[in-house]
Amino acid sequence: MADPRVLLVDDEVEFLEPMKARIERRGIACNTATNGEDALRALARERFDCAVVDVRMPGMDGIELLRRIRRDFPSVAVVLLTGHASVELGVQGMDLGAFEYLLKPIELDDLLDTVRRAVAQQA
Amino acid sequence: MGWSFRRGVDGLLARAARRRPPAAPGVRDAAFRLTYERFREILSYNDVVLGLIADLEDALAGRRPFSLDVVRERVRSVALDAFVMVKNLDQLAGGAESRLYDALERIDGEINALWAATTERLNGPLLVPLAALRAGDAQWAGTKMANLGEVANRCGLATPVGFVITTVATSRFLSENGLWERCDRLEAVLEEGGPSALGQACEEVGGAIERAVIPAEVVESIAAGIEMTFGSRRVRLAVRSSAVGEDSAESSHAGLYATLLDIAPEGLPAAWRSVVASAFSPVAVTYRYERGLSPREAQMAVGCVEMVQARCAGVAYSRPPDDPASDVVVIGATSGAGAALAAGETSAETLFVVPGREARAGGALLGDADLRWLVSAARGLEGHFGSAQDIEWAVDVSGNRFVLQSRPVVAFAPPPVPCPVTDRSPLLAGGNCACPGVGSGPVFVVRGANDLPSLPQGGVLVAHHSSPTFVSVMRRCAAIVTDVGSPTGHMASLAREFGVPALVGLEGATGKLRPGQVVTVDASGRRVYEGDLPLEGAARPIGPSDSPALEKLRALASFVTPLGLTDPSVPGFAPEECRSLHDLTRYVHERAYETVFHFGDLAREDRHHSFKLDARLPIVVRVFDVGGGVTLARSGGGRVRVEEISSVPFRALLDGMLEPRIRWDLPRPVSVRGFLSVLGESMAGPPAETLQIGRLSYAIVSDCYLNFSTKAGYHFQTVDAYCGESQNKNYVHFRFKGGAADEMRRQRRIRFVSAVLEALDFRVDSRSDLVHARLDKYPGGLIAERLVDLGHLTMCARQLDMLMDADESADHFAAAFLAGLWERF
Numbered sequence: 001m002a003d004p005r006v007l008l009v010d011d012e013v014e015f016l017e018p019m020k021a022r023i024e025r026r027g028i029a030c031n032t033a034t035n036g037e038d039a040l041r042a043l044a045r046e047r048f049d050c051a052v053v054d055v056r057m058p059g060m061d062g063i064e065l066l067r068r069i070r071r072d073f074p075s076v077a078v079v080l081l082t083g084h085a086s087v088e089l090g091v092q093g094m095d096l097g098a099f100e101y102l103l104k105p106i107e108l109d110d111l112l113d114t115v116r117r118a119v120a121q122q123a
Numbered sequence: 124m125g126w127s128f129r130r131g132v133d134g135l136l137a138r139a140a141r142r143r144p145p146a147a148p149g150v151r152d153a154a155f156r157l158t159y160e161r162f163r164e165i166l167s168y169n170d171v172v173l174g175l176i177a178d179l180e181d182a183l184a185g186r187r188p189f190s191l192d193v194v195r196e197r198v199r200s201v202a203l204d205a206f207v208m209v210k211n212l213d214q215l216a217g218g219a220e221s222r223l224y225d226a227l228e229r230i231d232g233e234i235n236a237l238w239a240a241t242t243e244r245l246n247g248p249l250l251v252p253l254a255a256l257r258a259g260d261a262q263w264a265g266t267k268m269a270n271l272g273e274v275a276n277r278c279g280l281a282t283p284v285g286f287v288i289t290t291v292a293t294s295r296f297l298s299e300n301g302l303w304e305r306c307d308r309l310e311a312v313l314e315e316g317g318p319s320a321l322g323q324a325c326e327e328v329g330g331a332i333e334r335a336v337i338p339a340e341v342v343e344s345i346a347a348g349i350e351m352t353f354g355s356r357r358v359r360l361a362v363r364s365s366a367v368g369e370d371s372a373e374s375s376h377a378g379l380y381a382t383l384l385d386i387a388p389e390g391l392p393a394a395w396r397s398v399v400a401s402a403f404s405p406v407a408v409t410y411r412y413e414r415g416l417s418p419r420e421a422q423m424a425v426g427c428v429e430m431v432q433a434r435c436a437g438v439a440y441s442r443p444p445d446d447p448a449s450d451v452v453v454i455g456a457t458s459g460a461g462a463a464l465a466a467g468e469t470s471a472e473t474l475f476v477v478p479g480r481e482a483r484a485g486g487a488l489l490g491d492a493d494l495r496w497l498v499s500a501a502r503g504l505e506g507h508f509g510s511a512q513d514i515e516w517a518v519d520v521s522g523n524r525f526v527l528q529s530r531p532v533v534a535f536a537p538p539p540v541p542c543p544v545t546d547r548s549p550l551l552a553g554g555n556c557a558c559p560g561v562g563s564g565p566v567f568v569v570r571g572a573n574d575l576p577s578l579p580q581g582g583v584l585v586a587h588h589s590s591p592t593f594v595s596v597m598r599r600c601a602a603i604v605t606d607v608g609s610p611t612g613h614m615a616s617l618a619r620e621f622g623v624p625a626l627v628g629l630e631g632a633t634g635k636l637r638p639g640q641v642v643t644v645d646a647s648g649r650r651v652y653e654g655d656l657p658l659e660g661a662a663r664p665i666g667p668s669d670s671p672a673l674e675k676l677r678a679l680a681s682f683v684t685p686l687g688l689t690d691p692s693v694p695g696f697a698p699e700e701c702r703s704l705h706d707l708t709r710y711v712h713e714r715a716y717e718t719v720f721h722f723g724d725l726a727r728e729d730r731h732h733s734f735k736l737d738a739r740l741p742i743v744v745r746v747f748d749v750g751g752g753v754t755l756a757r758s759g760g761g762r763v764r765v766e767e768i769s770s771v772p773f774r775a776l777l778d779g780m781l782e783p784r785i786r787w788d789l790p791r792p793v794s795v796r797g798f799l800s801v802l803g804e805s806m807a808g809p810p811a812e813t814l815q816i817g818r819l820s821y822a823i824v825s826d827c828y829l830n831f832s833t834k835a836g837y838h839f840q841t842v843d844a845y846c847g848e849s850q851n852k853n854y855v856h857f858r859f860k861g862g863a864a865d866e867m868r869r870q871r872r873i874r875f876v877s878a879v880l881e882a883l884d885f886r887v888d889s890r891s892d893l894v895h896a897r898l899d900k901y902p903g904g905l906i907a908e909r910l911v912d913l914g915h916l917t918m919c920a921r922q923l924d925m926l927m928d929a930d931e932s933a934d935h936f937a938a939a940f941l942a943g944l945w946e947r948f
Contacts (some may be wrong), residue, residue, distance in 0.1 A: 087205075087228065090210070094210055094213070117157055
């Protein structure tokens, strides 16, 4: 199996950049996008195994992005990540085929575990 | 037994350390581990949910105070935990449990709908003239002003002119300045930091409110209201709180919020802001906390009415509060304005007037015509509102009579305890009964609000004058006695609300009653006796019997605590039948075990199967290995011997359970009474737990992990433990839930289990019929020793409640257990 490649999507740059750096330090290739449109463009351009998507983003929100990824890039596992969790959003996300629904703050190890599982499952 | 425990554990620990999982586990192993982790997550969230359920039950039973906002936050987070449980189960089951999402959404929706009714109102009028108000406008105008509007517009009684600045204005003000969150937090501060922390926090919040900018639209509305109501007249205003729910029959809030008098119109915006701030004073926050009212629910409107230049003012009760059936109107009067009277700071003239015989009532302040008007107003308002009324009134210097407010009389909740007949002569006699009843305890003299926190549980509060600040101790004091004060004052209303026997206006009380002296206060008989006279009947229940918040809590709890899904073997054990978060987690918990069970069946390799434990035990144990918990000497399976268990924690627990000196197989000295009590309770209604888990016990094990659940005797217990090299990961988590036996025996059993666990260094939290004990971050050897102890406990506690004949037996058995005297069990 090729090395897993992860796309991080979050409008909070102060979350995005440190997380990318820490993931890369663990030897996993990682790209970032700060909104849904950029994320879809990145997915069209390169191969990714897993997208970690923040639920609350201005413009296209994480749920809509999840819907599009499942439709247009079905081989990409989507992990939803949110700091403003609600049962409703969680159920919606899982219904739409998210691989996992995680709550912020999250330990890097736990996130990486989930990413590895997502990749393993897609393989 | 050939296995030396200590050496055995060390050996296993060392082996476990050598046999670390490979660095890059294959997909199958990853999936297998994932199952185990999801399963473990379900179990841990299950405990969190059960903790909330126990807390809600305690709050409902009045065993602990609660704040609706804190409950709301916890329910929200527990609903999310339930979501994670559902998600994990559905993932474990490969999508076969997705119907649970619908059940969760349904329950979550019902809970949210319940809250939606109480969320802040941001739309609506900012100011409403009194002339336009009716009783039904309480949501905007607050209860006090809505009722006053009813008095003015529907009852034909004169009131001062004025208007109300609505709850909408308060909401916008607090929202625009971002103050809600800070206000909301005060109850949590009280809960966590106690009264001393609250004072500081309230000062900060109050200061922030006083400094906050009043929205321009509110300032403009106030100016327009003044212009419209008073024209160019130079008036002085009385500015008073009118919170939603304030002055209702269930919760008076009597005297807790600020009233500002003699305010010039140009000073009104600032005065309004001060009254709003008074909703967050320590005494107001404490009161709401004690009554379980949320700040957002007790929303503040502010009434502004023209000051009456009073010659004489006071209160009137359409019926005596301590004798609602009698045909008497109670009138309290004082010369000048009435505020000092209501605050309890001065004695007043109290008249008991029989309608039709006003002339006989006497009194120096009021003429017959005034009395007749008061009696007719009081009874008229009682008729209009349909319950006995507590009225504030004033007669101005020109003789015009006004009703200033009318609210239901706060009736005392518990029936008064009759005072024992005694030959003893009282220490003191006289005064007025503010709340009937009898209470005894040591005297505690309160000279100022700062003394209140030191008042001991069950103390008799003695003070010079009565004060609404006493509300903070009304739950824990046995009685209240004051030198000065009126039975028609605010404190009296609060005392009746909380059911605290109170005797006010008892001259010389602070002089005569010595601190620490034990006295019995017979408030109904207006006497104080030396010593603790034996009381007939039960002690008064702690806290108010009912409140709007309790009703809300009950409604909320109906979606959280009831357990309807008890028997997994019937068709009704299905997601569609889940009515509460308890049902839901119960379902997930049960299915999670089943799923793990089936996962074992599906797996190809032997080690993925479950085994029946071959051991001399009175229970059947099925063992699931999730990684290195079993070392099979032979292939195939079905059964596993104790020696083949390589799970360190399970081996330790079994070592305790198999202690040969615990003779569970011999008939024990069963007390007949105990046995009958167990039978009786079972027949009255089988406790849910006895039906919940089948006869089987389950052990889910890995090399370092154990989750063992069993129904031993009449209780259900879970041991969850991790015992490895890394001290920080190690823990033992023990949960014990009783069943059968009567309440008394259950409590003794809980006491026994708690006493033993505390002696073994566990952090113990016992609530209702549930004991939670934790031991975290201990070295592996010590964790294993404690698991041996829990093994002993599992066997010894099996049917212990049958032996628990007396209160001391709990301590007696705990001591015997700790001394290793197994033959006693």
